[in-house]
Amino acid sequence: MDAETKSGSWVGKPMRRREDRTLITGRGRFVDDLGVAGVRHLVLVRSPHAHARIRSLDTSAARALPGVVAVITAADLGPIGPIPLMRLVPGTVVPDYPVLAAGVVRAQGIPVAAVVADSPYAALDAVERIVVDYEPLDGVADPDTALSAGAPQAVEVSRDNRAMAIAWRHGDAERAFRDAAHRVTVTVQQQRLAGVPMEPRGVLARWDPSTDELTVWTSTQAPFRIRSSLARMLGLDEARIRVIAPDVGGGFGVKGGPYREEVLVAVLARRLGQPVKWISTRAEDLLTTNHGRGGRATGELALDAEGHIRGLRARIRQPLGPTLAVTVGGTPLNYGRCLPGPYLVEHVDIESVGVFTTTPPVGAYRGAGRPEAAYLIERLVDEAARTLKLDPAELRRRNLIPPERFPFKTATGQVYDSGDYPALFERTLAAADYAGLRRAQTARRARGEIVGVGVAAYVEPSGLGWESGLIRVEATGAVLAITGSSAHGQGHETTFAQIVADELGVAPEAVTVRHGDTHGAPQGIGTFGSRSTALGGSALALAARDVREKARRLAASLLEAAVDDVVTVDGGFGVVGAPGRTVALARVAEFAYRGQGLPPGSEPGLEATRFFSPEGEVWSAGAFVVAIRIDRDTGTVTPERIVWIDDAGTIINPLLADGQLEGSLAQGWGQAMMEEVALDPGGQMLSGTLMDYAIPRADDVPHAEIGHAHSPSPRNPLGAKGIGEAGTIGIPPAMVSAVVDALSPFGVSHLDMPLTPERIWRALSAGR
Numbered sequence: 001m002d003a004e005t006k007s008g009s010w011v012g013k014p015m016r017r018r019e020d021r022t023l024i025t026g027r028g029r030f031v032d033d034l035g036v037a038g039v040r041h042l043v044l045v046r047s048p049h050a051h052a053r054i055r056s057l058d059t060s061a062a063r064a065l066p067g068v069v070a071v072i073t074a075a076d077l078g079p080i081g082p083i084p085l086m087r088l089v090p091g092t093v094v095p096d097y098p099v100l101a102a103g104v105v106r107a108q109g110i111p112v113a114a115v116v117a118d119s120p121y122a123a124l125d126a127v128e129r130i131v132v133d134y135e136p137l138d139g140v141a142d143p144d145t146a147l148s149a150g151a152p153q154a155v156e157v158s159r160d161n162r163a164m165a166i167a168w169r170h171g172d173a174e175r176a177f178r179d180a181a182h183r184v185t186v187t188v189q190q191q192r193l194a195g196v197p198m199e200p201r202g203v204l205a206r207w208d209p210s211t212d213e214l215t216v217w218t219s220t221q222a223p224f225r226i227r228s229s230l231a232r233m234l235g236l237d238e239a240r241i242r243v244i245a246p247d248v249g250g251g252f253g254v255k256g257g258p259y260r261e262e263v264l265v266a267v268l269a270r271r272l273g274q275p276v277k278w279i280s281t282r283a284e285d286l287l288t289t290n291h292g293r294g295g296r297a298t299g300e301l302a303l304d305a306e307g308h309i310r311g312l313r314a315r316i317r318q319p320l321g322p323t324l325a326v327t328v329g330g331t332p333l334n335y336g337r338c339l340p341g342p343y344l345v346e347h348v349d350i351e352s353v354g355v356f357t358t359t360p361p362v363g364a365y366r367g368a369g370r371p372e373a374a375y376l377i378e379r380l381v382d383e384a385a386r387t388l389k390l391d392p393a394e395l396r397r398r399n400l401i402p403p404e405r406f407p408f409k410t411a412t413g414q415v416y417d418s419g420d421y422p423a424l425f426e427r428t429l430a431a432a433d434y435a436g437l438r439r440a441q442t443a444r445r446a447r448g449e450i451v452g453v454g455v456a457a458y459v460e461p462s463g464l465g466w467e468s469g470l471i472r473v474e475a476t477g478a479v480l481a482i483t484g485s486s487a488h489g490q491g492h493e494t495t496f497a498q499i500v501a502d503e504l505g506v507a508p509e510a511v512t513v514r515h516g517d518t519h520g521a522p523q524g525i526g527t528f529g530s531r532s533t534a535l536g537g538s539a540l541a542l543a544a545r546d547v548r549e550k551a552r553r554l555a556a557s558l559l560e561a562a563v564d565d566v567v568t569v570d571g572g573f574g575v576v577g578a579p580g581r582t583v584a585l586a587r588v589a590e591f592a593y594r595g596q597g598l599p600p601g602s603e604p605g606l607e608a609t610r611f612f613s614p615e616g617e618v619w620s621a622g623a624f625v626v627a628i629r630i631d632r633d634t635g636t637v638t639p640e641r642i643v644w645i646d647d648a649g650t651i652i653n654p655l656l657a658d659g660q661l662e663g664s665l666a667q668g669w670g671q672a673m674m675e676e677v678a679l680d681p682g683g684q685m686l687s688g689t690l691m692d693y694a695i696p697r698a699d700d701v702p703h704a705e706i707g708h709a710h711s712p713s714p715r716n717p718l719g720a721k722g723i724g725e726a727g728t729i730g731i732p733p734a735m736v737s738a739v740v741d742a743l744s745p746f747g748v749s750h751l752d753m754p755l756t757p758e759r760i761w762r763a764l765s766a767g768r
Helices: 003-007 020-024 120-129 143-147 173-178 223-234 260-272 282-288 330-337 370-388 392-397 421-432 434-446 492-504 532-559 585-594 654-673 726-746 757-767
Strands: 040-046 052-058 068-073 111-117 131-136 162-170 182-189 202-208 213-218 241-244 276-279 296-303 309-321 347-356 450-462 467-473 479-483 511-514 566-569 572-575 578-584 607-612 618-630 637-647 705-709
Touching: 040 120, 040 260, 040 282, 052 111, 068 120, 068 260, 111 120, 111 260, 143 309, 143 347, 162 330, 173 296, 173 309, 173 347, 182 370, 202 260, 213 223, 213 260, 223 241, 223 260, 260 276, 296 370, 309 330, 309 370, 330 347, 330 370, 370 392, 370 450, 370 726, 392 421, 392 450, 421 434, 421 450, 421 618, 421 637, 421 705, 434 450, 434 618, 450 726, 467 492, 467 532, 467 585, 479 492, 479 532, 492 511, 492 532, 532 566, 532 572, 532 578, 532 585, 532 607, 572 585, 578 585, 618 726, 637 654, 637 726, 654 705, 654 726, 726 757
Parallel strands: 040 276, 213 241, 309 347, 479 511, 637 705
Antiparallel strands: 040 111, 052 131, 068 111, 162 347, 182 296, 202 213, 202 276, 296 309, 450 618, 467 479, 467 607, 566 572, 572 578, 618 637
């Protein structure tokens, strides 16, 4: 980037989100806000059983009701292709994915019939008239039970309920454990979570018979994925499908799609020749939108006499449900490959197994395996510190990867691009006055208080795959940026405008950013895994550089100067050593589109499209120190201090970066302290409303003292890394570390989440 541009750099400035004015004044356009003439409404009949045989299905009374347009069962649908999957794990067993179930239902909430009516109320009335006779069957929710001999078979294609398995073996783990001075073992349970986006899922489809074109509006993180999936499943020309993600009220991975509702709405809109809309209720969303977490794992560490980690073993079991979500492989894969965390581990023996269960499906949810891996390794490190009678911070010091080893290849084959983990950790300890917290803890315990201090370190991989970006300077000089990424609350329009503004030497206000529409945009991937800035932002930066270089050549012609003497200045171009000789970008654009008198070899127009695919992922890192106290009589945990430093490389907008950290802290706090999807042993959901499933309110989320470290990544032109999942990765192990530390005088060495007052009170009572 030119020195003139850098002096007025927009990257690094804390700008407020340009999107917010529309949203906070109630002018957002979500799927349910969209009005289409003649729209009909879809409501689904869903199984109340986790596993059951359908004996009979009577829809006659529903069909006779006024306002009912159609009643559809599996027999009425006809052939629909299989749902495409991201096959991240070789050898994955793929069961049927019925849009409407016939014969057997294998999870609660699976639809068995669909009603389309003039209004949602008429459709609901008709649904109540449909009579389904079920024969309940034995189900299985727990992955260990599902893998045991004699367990109920969750799907026909897997007798042992194994869906996938992947292993990482490096070095000689057996010898490392045989020769170890110390060995520690921990078994951890990740509770199942619901994403609970503010806007539940919804989809609207319209078929145009005059052009044979399908338009779909859906609340999704990946409109291009929805488009290609619909084309494959329905046998349609992908170029005749337009998918639009309007304003999306949160996603967190669970809106990675496609879901059966998008397919069903598209089929019915085409078949009926009328627009069809489906909007999930909150209860439907809690039950049918992919859940996250839920796995159980047993881990072991081998250490030498000085506390250096020599070996790591783990056996991971991840429940998946009876059908595979498109993102299903991410959690079992990330759980295993991320397990070494920020530590030097030479020898590993890790196996991760995905298990079919008669439960709602499990897919990607904010972190998707990264939080699970951090939780297990941090619990192991804490247990090792307890066994060796070392301070948990000291044990981490002895095992963090030193900066001179970067880029660092882990024993699971991951390559960390950049960082200084020891310096980041020490800075976090210093910011929290860790030594002072420990001294205060000793004094307070002597007075009878129950207080604890927890520490945690973590890594966060992101930027997987590729992304697209298009930059066009219009004839008037207005700048249009179109990204293949798709926002659901992160502030892309603001952040991407800052990036493009820096590259072109204009103000961010001059840049219009568009996203979430497959029409007129280059093929893209979407938003998940904290990939948007590192990939989508980089694609736009490269496209803007191409546009800038062409504009510079055209400006040289207008200025009658050598190209090498033309530089970017605010709003246009100038000549080195001649301050008065400038030309505005708008004048250059007018010249470009006039098409006459252009330099030899130049084409008309001023735009560029780039697809950015880096050599590998980027790896963020961070550390927490948490101090808490526990009420002896109630088991209530009160956080007294949370100090957190995160390293996400180059920060484009510090205000929005901190917003991402605060949001991930809220969801990580929810997992640590209160959230849990409760199922009975057969897979029946027991927490199907927000009266039963607790999520943190604003006043539940504690204040965190947030700091930043900056180790720019060499793997993209911005030096950016991911930041969106950091809190969900780091705060759960830090909180458990602090609570277990507080309860250690009572003989407690481990507690699983959520750390509810009841769970802690029971641990205290047992200790007494």
